[in-house]
Amino acid sequence: MAVTYALASEAVFASAAVLILAGAVAVITVKNPVHAAISLITTLFGVAVAFVAQSADFLAAVQIIVYAGAIVVLFLFVIMFLGVDRTRVVSLEPLIGQRALAAVGVAITVAGLVALMWRSHWVTGAPSVSGHPLASGAGNVHQLGTAVFTTYLFAFEATAALLVIAVVGAVLLARREPSEEGSPS
Amino acid sequence: MSLASIDPLYHHGVTGVVLLIVLVRVVVGFAVLMGSVTLMIWFERKAISDMQSRIGPQRWGPFGILQTLADGIKLFFKEDLIPAEANRFVFKLAPYLSLVPALVTFSIVPVGGTLTIAGHPVMLQIANPPVGILVMLAMSGISVYGVMLAGWASGSKYPLLSSVRASAQMISYEAALGITIVTVILVTGSLSTHNIVTSQADGIWHWNVIRLGVVPFVVFWMAITAELNRPPFDVVEAESELVGGFNTEYSSLRFALFYLAEFMNTITMSAIIVTLFFGGPAGWVPPVSHLRWVFPIIWFVAKTVFFCWCFIWFRAALPRFRYDQVMDLGWKRLIPLSLGWMLVVAGFLIKPAWGLVMAAVVLMASVALATAFERGVAREGGPRSVLAPVGRRPLPGEVLRASSDEVEQ
Known part of the structure; x- marks a missing residue:
């Protein structure tokens, strides 16, 4: 029984990892922006599967609702509105030295990851390694709610205020004064 | 995570019999949903034609009940066209993106009580995930892509306009939808649809529609109609403005898949309304032990059919909203209303x-x-919008009278 369960969870992890990696690679290699957005959805779904495997069900649901269901839709919305949904010539470099700097950044990140894996164990994997064991089912939501509204209340409210400020700022920037176009009637 | 906390079926471990029961449950659920979709399409056409003094489908089967089957066969044999300007991969992908969420959402709906088959307690719902009703929100988030990508991939102006409208509309109404679901979750204290239904089982006064005040239900109903892109919120398919909307360029089986998804969503969302606000399978059960399991199912089906009929009724009775009215209603009316009501409900719960x-x-x-x-x-x-309000425009009669007055002078 235990062996079959471990085998199943490893199969789930492997398939989620394949989804995540395939999606992520496609996001940066595919030329059409809409295809890239679809690949991003694949990655987000893979991450949601990984969340479920770590018994963070609520996070998985929120991942799909917020990221796949709203944010990528907005990406697509902007892509369609701005009409950049065509394959672009990518050989041009908008900023001089951008490619070289990006290569240096990637090298630093990869080196950091390798160093991390060298010195410590994998962070993902069995739930017992990844932190406090999560209560299953509805307890999951309870735990998360308690953490957000007691321990991390200030951070939570600060984030909310930041988001409101961002929305108000966006509306203000997008607004046009009606008097400029002359009175309607 | 222990499986038994999700479903009592797994109490004694996962054996072959349990796997078989799960498989049968999935297959039966799929078959019943597909069958009811064909009936729903027939029902809609028949009810609409009654309301408009027409006869409607009558040729195939008694009362034309096999019309959908005939339509399906016809669509199956039609030529499958892909426009030259289309993005082929996305064009082929989009119909499935709208069909699959419709199927998955139904899996969390509790259709009846708990049966005992071969010594195993079997819940009459395909799945009871711990996140329950959030699956429905997630799937309605995914179903946006079906419409959106279909419109974009067609490589044609009108479908693109339609898909931009659809994505804006569905995202706007998802907020009101989510907030009203939060009020239901607040009184239930659980996300699972099974618990939502059992908490309403003690009689009509415990149904959420009454327990929460009628407002959340009305907001939910309007928001779900907008999510379904059904009339009066069907600006996505406004044929006077957009030809056929996002599916203009689709033909044959791909068009059939969109059609299927639309009606399947209508049934599923009626079932979700019943689950959240009308006690699901709750209702009077006769004191005969052999009929105990049948009656909840009958109640559930009766309530769901009633809401399906209401969606048809809306289509026949209400004129289509203008696009700016849809946005006004969503953002300025429904979201503040549902948010305020949620705060009041939370206060009363303390x-x-x-x-x-x-x-x-x-x-x-x-x-x-x-x-x-x-x-x-x-x-x-x-009140200035892109379109001038209809009431202020001179009516055709006035224009005629004005011009004839000029002639007389």
Whole structure:
């Protein structure tokens, strides 16, 4: 029984990892922006599967609702509105030295990851390694709610205020004064 | 995570019999849903034609009940066209993106009580995930892509306009939808649809539609109609403006898949309304032990059919909203209303005194909001939208009279 369960969870992890990696690679290699957005959805779904495997069900649901269901839709919305949904010539470099700097950044990140894996164990994997064991089912939501509204209340409210400020700022920037176009009637 | 906490079926471990029961449950659920979709399409056409003094389908089967099957066969044999300008991969992908969420959402709906088959307790719902109703929100988030990508991939102007409309509309109404679901979750204390239904089982006064005040239900109903892109919110398929909407360029089986998804969503969302607000399978059960399991199913089906009929009724009775009206209703009316109502419900759940305090606060906030809206409108110089209000345009009769007056002079 235990062996079959471990085998199943490893199969789930492997398939989620394949989804995540395939999606992520496609996001940066595919030329059409809409295809890239679809690949991003694949990655987000893979991450949601990984969340479920770590018994963070609520996070998985929120991942799909917020990221796949709203944010990528907005990406697509902007892509369609701005009409950049065509394959672009990518050989041009908008900023001089951008490619070289990006290569240096990637090298630093990869080196950091390798160093991390060298010195410590994998962070993902069995739930017992990844932190406090999560209560299953509805307890999951309870735990998360308690953490957000007691321990991390200030951070939570600060984030909310930041988001409101961002929305108000966006509306203000997008607004046009009606008097400029002359009175309607 | 222990499986038994999700479903009592797994109490004694996962054996071959249990796997077989799960498989049968999935297959039966799929078959029943597919069958009811064909009936739903027939029902809609028949009911609409009755309301419009037409006969409607009558040729195939008694009362034309096999019409959908005939339509399906016809669509199956039609030529499958892909426009030259289309993005082929996305064009082929889109119909499935709208069909699959419709199927998955139905899996969390509790259709009846719990049966005992071969010594195993079997819940009459395909799955009871711990996140329950959030699956429905997630799937309605995914189903946006079906419409959106179909419109974009067609490589044609009208479908693109339709898909931009669809994505804006569905995202706007998802907020109101989510907030009303939060009020239901607050009184239930659980996300699982099974618990939502069992908490309403003690009689009609415990149904959420009454327990929460009728407002969340009405907001949910309107928001779900907009999510379904059904009339009067069907600006996505407004044939007078957009030819056929996002599916203009689709033909053959791909078009059939969109058609199927639309009606499947209608049934599923009716079932979700019943689950959240009308006690699901709750209802009177006769004191005969052999019929005990049948009656919940009958109640569930009766309630769901009633809401399916209501969606048809809306289509026949209500004219289509203008696009700016749809956005106004969503953002300026439904979201503040559902948010205020949620705060009041939360207050009453702590203590009635807190509920009254919250009600006073919400009332003051809504007065402030209404003043702000009014000021904004006054600053813009009257209710000016892209389209001038219909009431102010001269009616054809007046124009004729004015021109004939000129001739007489």
